[in-house]
Amino acid sequence: PANGHRFMANTCAPYLKENQIVILNPGRTGGALEFYHTLKKQGVEKFPFIAEAQTFIYASRSIGPCHAKIFSIKNSVPLATIPAYWIPGVLKIIKRAFPQFVPGDNIFKTSFNNIGAIFHPALTVLNAAWIEASHGDFEYYIQGASLSVSKVLETMDKERLEVAAALGIKAMSAKNWLYTAYSASGKNLHEAIQANPGYLGIKAPDRLNHRYIDEDVPMSLVPLTSIGDMLKVETPTIKFIINLASIMRGKDFLKEGRTVESLGIQGMSIKDIRMLAVSGEI
Template sequence: MVVVPSSAHADIARCAAPHLRDGQIVILHPGRTGGCLEFSKVLRDHGCRAEILLAEAETLIYASRSDGPAQVRIFSIKEAVPLAALPATRTPQVLEAIHEAYPQFIDGLSVLHTGLNNMGAIFHPALTLLNAGRIESTGGEFQFYIEGVTPSVARVLEALDRERVTVAAALGIRARTGLEWLKMAYDATGTTLYEAIHNQPGYRGIKAPSTLNHRYIFEDVPMSLVPIAALGQRYGVSVQAIDSIIRLACVIHQTDYWRRGRTLNKLGIEQLSVSELTAYVNEGVYE
């Protein structure tokens, strides 16, 4: 079970490559966008030929925060977390193996589904950037969702969300919209993201990050927004709003998140057509 920021997945794969043995199961928990694809590519590149079962969860099963150097506080355990193996034909085997310890995991269809249903990619970086001045001048002393998501900010989130769902559609996948996800995860409803987010009592009390040097940017931009945008560019979907957020994050952190992020060549899928990519994630057929 690999429970680390997704920026570390490639390193973990590099370290694990010589030691993995046939029949072992590796679960990226969570995978963010493209976790299994990148992990698998790094294993191949490092000569790992072991027949492992590789899977990723759509999100972490715990709602939790670190309380100290070796201490974690679990607020709640989610009721259902989608999980998919690469290839998806192996998902039942993985679920079967962990079912007793983790009955909450359910079939996530494919790693493209788990990766493209990544809602943090939509909410975190844009919400952080459109509140950049306030985060930095107050040290995050305001309610991130309740005060940070205003009608205009929500319109940007909706634009990003539309682009993500359209990228998924170009791959033949029906991703959940932000509104559907809020309904499913929290039973929060509304006709706009602004309404639905403000109708979710669980967001009350959640403070903003205290600094812009936060995983909402340095993890979510390269490991979530970059692969979604890269898929969009490759398969002909306009991702202008996502791209704007990536660029502003690059400027603010003075980092080339396109270079550091999960581009299609890092995922090993640069040359694949949609049907080849589908065959790869579903059945493991890889040219």
């Protein structure tokens, strides 16, 4: 999971060579940037090709230690590299093994379009008691994203789009993503979720100590709010969910998560941040 990206970067730093390719599959929000910045802090001078996938290429579940069951492989997953002009070259090399990857615009597009940030943590913390009482035996999306809960998801989603917009990135709304990925539509997020037959039968996680919180809060929501704070974009609803998750799990996700410091963009101008994504330097 994305919680391991920083550790892996630190561990691999002495061994990585400049003609190698690192693919974070998926990167969550800010994966490639954090990997890049971690290598830099380790004194690496010649960087490998670092890429992040917008989402995980497999629809799968872990079914035991060292065992995963792959239900299906997604048709098309955007991939971006840092710098962005490496994308075509990297895709060309990996396409024989992973023809599913398609070019993403840049790492901010893959990072901000990480839709799990919206669907995973809030839906889990706002259904905590139901999950704990039933061990997840209910329809996660169809029942869990009720009218009121969907309003909270939609408010968070607006905040995500606003942070992206402040960086000049047009991210896709959760509602539009449902239409693109599943042809599910509706006049608001609640209707679009309810209209998605692909969600039928998907049960909730069976416990709270689950990647939907422990990975997605620090690696997806925390970077969104941290970048928002730096760009003076308010993200109060994303912060509520981070804080509720922290109280429920007895953790300080704001502290262990990805921030503008660990992404290496603290204090940078919007122009410089965009330059970093496009050219790998400023």
